[in-house]
Every structure is written in C-alpha cells, then in structure tokens.
Amino acid sequence: MSDTTTARRYELNLYRRYFELVAAGRKTIEVRVRYPHLAEMAAGDRIRFRIKGTTETCDVLVKRVTPYADFEALLDSEGPANVNPSSTREQQLANIRSIYPPEKEALGALAIEMELIDV
Template sequence: MNFKKGLINLKMSLYHQPFAAIKAGTKKIEVRLADEKRSRLQVGDTIEFTDLDTSETICVKVLGLEKFATFKQLFAKYSGTIIGSPEDESIADLDRENQTIYSRAREMQYGALAIRIQIIK
C-alpha cells in the first residue's frame, strides 16, 4: 500500500448493520482477520467502508490496532456495541457468528485484529 497520508489507505465492505453502527458512532472497533491486507494498517491510516446494501461509503481514521491470537480472546476484551453487537451477546455466540465469516483455519493462521476507529468528519 503506497498511499499518501490523508488519502484512503484501505477499502473494506461491511454489512448494513455494522455500517450503520459506525455511522451512528456506537461501533468504535472493527473486528477483522489479521491477514496480509489488514496487517499493513498503521495508526493514522484511513479506511473507507462501503455498505454492501446501499453502496454508501464512510471514512474512518485508525486510532489503534490490537492483535489477538483468536477471536475469542478479542471478544473477551471487546464485546457489545463497541464492536457493533448486542450488549448481552455471549463470547461463544460472537465466536460462532464470526465463524460464518472466517474459518477456524484462517483464524489460527492469521489471528484476530481489533481496529479502533473514528469517523472522519
């Protein structure tokens, strides 16, 4: 990624509900696989999220990055509205839902990444 500061460093797609939660300001951490694409992110970079339902975009600044060996470890630290989930959702439920997106094999290969974000106004 050879982007100049101030421009979009990474583009990612989101389902409508998490996109709306970022837009509303309640979702402050994006949860992703710590694969090659996301491992290049740095604090201060910008991400453009696209809503898969509406094609609307929103830009955020990366405020922090925290890597975990597993999503369960990430969910033990971060859960609820800060990651765009219901407050009462269990770690087991979060992990089970996440398995529909990322396989356990990929999780074991790359780990999990908590990306702390802030909307760029």
C-alpha cells in the first residue's frame, strides 16, 4: 500500500452512465486499457473522475489494480456486477469494446478496484 507521500493522483474522463454508478458507490471496478500512463497506478492512489466537458467530478481511492490479458478475462475474474451492476456480461463486453477497439485491448486490461471518497 502506498503512503500519502508516494500516492499519485489521476484525472480520468467517464461517460455519464458510468460516472453516475461510481458517484453512487455502485460501480466498484473501473475498466481501463493498460496504457503506459496508468502502468504505475497502485493501491493508495486517487482518481478524480470527470464527465468530459463538465465540471462534475467525483473522487475515489484506488484499493487494488489487477492486470488482465483482455476484457473477457477481466469480467470473468472480477464479476460483471462489480463493473456495471445495471448490465449483463455480454452487454458490458460489447460496450467496453465499443470504447476500446481491438488494437487497444491488445495492450491488456486493468481492473481498478476503487472506493468512493468524500473530498
């Protein structure tokens, strides 16, 4: 676990439908591609999610970051209800792949377990 001197802060955009689930504390796993700028993310870091083009934000504490080969492996291991409690596994896989094309998925997937925090 990182301490406060080494914890990093990230700002990431979210679509409104996912932002609302995070802000309500119902979405506990965020799915991202394993981009280089996220490679160092670890427990203890903080993320400020923003709806692009708005001032709406919510902050979360990163509890765990787990890499996966692809989105299917991530959903199977993490459980679809933790990623999006209002969609089936098949819907989620289609939605994630509509955001991230195959060449992005080929970089690998990250499951970011998070907890909503008050700022």
